[in-house]
Amino acid sequence: MDLLKRFEMDDCKAIATPMGSRTYIDVDENGKCIDISMYQGIIGSLLYLTTIRRDIMFSICLCARYQSKPKESHLVVVKRIMKYLEVIVDVGLWYLKGSLCDLVGYSDSDFSGCKTERKSTSCTFHILGNALVSWSCKNQAYVA
Template sequence: MEDCRSVSTPMAAKEKLQKNDGTDAVDASMYRSLIGCLMYLIATRLDILFAVSVLSRFMNSPSQLHLVAAKRVLRYLKGTLFFGVKFRKGQKFKLQGFSNSDWASLVDDMKSTSGYCFTLGSACFSWCSKKQEIVAQSTAEAEFIATTAAANQALWLKKIMKDLWLNSGDCIEANVDNEAALAISQNQFSMSEPGSSDRAQGEVHRSNSDSLGAPSMWVFRVTYLLATSMVAEEQEEAEARRLDGSSSG
């Protein structure tokens, strides 16, 4: 891989991996070793988090296609060696969150993936990508489950900052790109379909109460963030630069 050509994204656009893809099996020990190395890099490279999270689901019986996808992450890393977590002096000390989901992205069980990250000052310092426990019935439900995970993390981070005598403000703002999920979080309507995430809805509504802050302020406020229509390569590079502190936009 030393002489490989770099790529601009860790995963191909709209790529959906599955367990039985019809390609030959590869050495599972070698594949697990590669994924383990990538997991180590996640500590400072949140831009590969989603890709590694997906690839780690095939460590029991990896195929040739899975290995190719894993090597693509290495090719991406080769072209982005200067990326990382960079905190710059003089940035506004504000805790802010972002959450998203990839609805029904898993071909094998049709479950979605939750993702969130939190920034403090100029860079991101807390992030997660995890398969959801239930099968979401809609994009709104998948997005709301991701928002719930972000809300729980936000409350924990706020408690930690309070213990350290750090002022993060009365309210933590979380940004989502789904208006239906935003409406649910604000209790404008509920999810009453069988199998819906009522417990998740209760968690976010509880987070919006005064469990930690002033009685007139929300501890966790969800706001709408319009997603752009940039192509994958442009969007990946812009977001990676912004989250690692390379850009102030």
């Protein structure tokens, strides 16, 4: 809530997902420039928040790629992530005593899913009991 107040979004309308399913972020050469220090401040605060909120990591890391020349289209995506924080402020992991704690891991990748660099993306996640405890998604080193 302090983060939302700091960037004057404490009265924003909440959104159920951090990023739309059809959202695509690119360099946006023709977009309107915005204040770099404000954008970097928001990204830095959200990156710090990912230590306890893993569900926003992919979206934040995607937006962090454009910190050197942020445009208004990038700020719109970041503001959507902040609107999502309004929904999840009271959500967390809960483990009941004596509950089943099996660790299960999954892995997946796509074929040249990054439209900017034409690289494939590899993703993994781990579930302990019924809660997500680890998640990773990164571009592979080589072009497919």
